[in-house]
Amino acid sequence: MELKIVSLYPRDMNIYGDRGNLLSLVRRARAHGITPEVVEVNVGDPLPDDVDIIIGGGGQDSGQERVARDLLGRGAELRGLAEEGLPMLLICGLYQLFGHRFVTGSSSEIPGIGVFDIETRAGSERMIGNVVVDSEEFGQIIGYENHSGNTVLGDESVPLGKVLQGSGNNTVDGTEGARTRNAIGSYLHGSLLPKNPAISDFLIRVAMERKYGAFTPREIDDTVALRARASAKKRPR
Secondary structure, three states: OEEEEEEEOOOOOOOOOOHHHHHHHHHHHHHOOOEEEEEEEOOOOOOOOOOOEEEEOOOOHHHHHHHHHHHHHOHHHHHHHHHOOOOEEEEHHHHHHOOOEEEOOOOOEEEOOOOOOEEEEEEEEEEEEEEEEEEOOOEEEEEEEEEEEEEEEOOOOEOOEEEEEOOOOOOOOOEEOEEEOOEEEEOOOOOHHHHOHHHHHHHHHHHHHHHHOOOOOOOOOOHHHHHHHHHHHHOOO
């Protein structure tokens, strides 16, 4: 059994170790007896027709501006895949660009592709540190945020979870991330999947059920991940 994982814009959108999420997903798939194939898609590259999972990270404003036009050209295709239920994980900068728009600190507007019903404005306060989120589907999510974007959810997206420690989408409403069908957006960077194998298993399960009709997970020793979660929860903001 094989899965094709697209790493979206790794050349420009790989800040704060977001590649760690891809490495963790690949390792988790192999542990379940699956052969993962990773296809990097940068500006100008074609998107494979048979993609099973899409994963992408964050970047600096300059990186976002560089990929934004290319991303707009793929907007209809990516919205269609999201509506069909393709599992996706978009972190920070790509999370913002998968929304309706991102207004930068200089008040310029970068249009997004509208997979998530969200809007983001750059703020003056930096939100940085360890985060704990309560999620009905994934339990406690442990992660690390570093952003100044303030994201507000519209009616068509639901939050990934409720913030117990940290800021999440903004400093006001206590939400973190967004969900639209099987697409997940989040501000939690590259240690999200290593610390939260339940989210990796969700992405793999959905992809396998879409491709093969069923998925039988293997029992995996999560001792190291559990230790990392416990350690992160004890660290100060």
